[in-house]
Every structure is written in structure tokens, then in C-alpha cells.
Amino acid sequence: MKMHRDILVIEDDEDDREILKEIFRDLGYKNNIIFFSDSTEALEYIRKPGVDPFIIISDINMPKLGGFELRNIILEEEVLADKDIPYIFITNAQDEYSVKQANKLAIQGFIQKGGDYIKYREKIKNLIEYWRENINTFSTKRE
DSSP states (O other), rough: GGSSSSSEEOOOOOOHHHHHHHHHHHHHSSSOOESSSHHHHHHHHHHHTOOOSSEEEEEEEOOOOOOHHHHHHHSSSSHHHHTTEEEEEESOSSSSSHHHHHHHTOOOOOEEESSSSHHHHHHHOOOOOOHHHHHHHOOOOOO
């Protein structure tokens, strides 16, 4: 089933990647967690035939190709849009503009990064659990 497929995490900040690696280790999901520090590399990976991740968790502010731009490409390229991958933003941005931009891009979640590890882990856990429970309801594809 799709819920056991890869979780893609696109995060350019090394410290934030390490925190997320620790969170996923603590949560113990069986999914393969694939980290990308560069969103252009993530895009190349997603474009490969046969790649159909469970979920994408992406930072917004990244060099080369930001999270908003990456999400827009995924929506515009029919082959990628047809993969029907839930897309979640994680960010330090707390401004109204970022939230509005994210919502315009039909995202499925927006998580504020935080200094409190326990709360951050709980947000990630709630996100993954939500999609594990609902992936078949929201997916238009047959497995």
C-alpha cells in the first residue's frame, strides 16, 4: 500500500535535517525516509518513472529552487501531478504571506518548525498518522 512507500524530506539546513532524522528514528516508521538537501535533486528523483512516494515534506526557503517553486512545478507537470503525492511544508516562516502562498499551491499541510523537540516530533507524528489513516480516502489512484 502507498502508506508504506518512501517519505521524502527536502531540507537544505543540515541541523534541521539531523533533527528530522532523529524524529523519524524516534517514531520508528517502517517507511524509507529519503533526505534531500537540494530541491532540484528531489525534483529529478520525483520525475523518475516508478517513483511514487507516500508523502513529501519540504522546507519553503531553499537556494536554487524554493519550496513554493518546487510545489508549483509538481502541480504543473501532469506526470508529477498524477502521482497524487501529499505535499507538506515545514518552515520557520511565520508570516501571513507564506501561509497564503502555501495554500494557493494546494498543499496538504503547513508545519512550523520549533525549538521544542517534543512538540515538533508530535506535529510530525500527527501528520504521518493522519495520512496513514486517510491515504486511501484521498488518493484517486488504485494500488
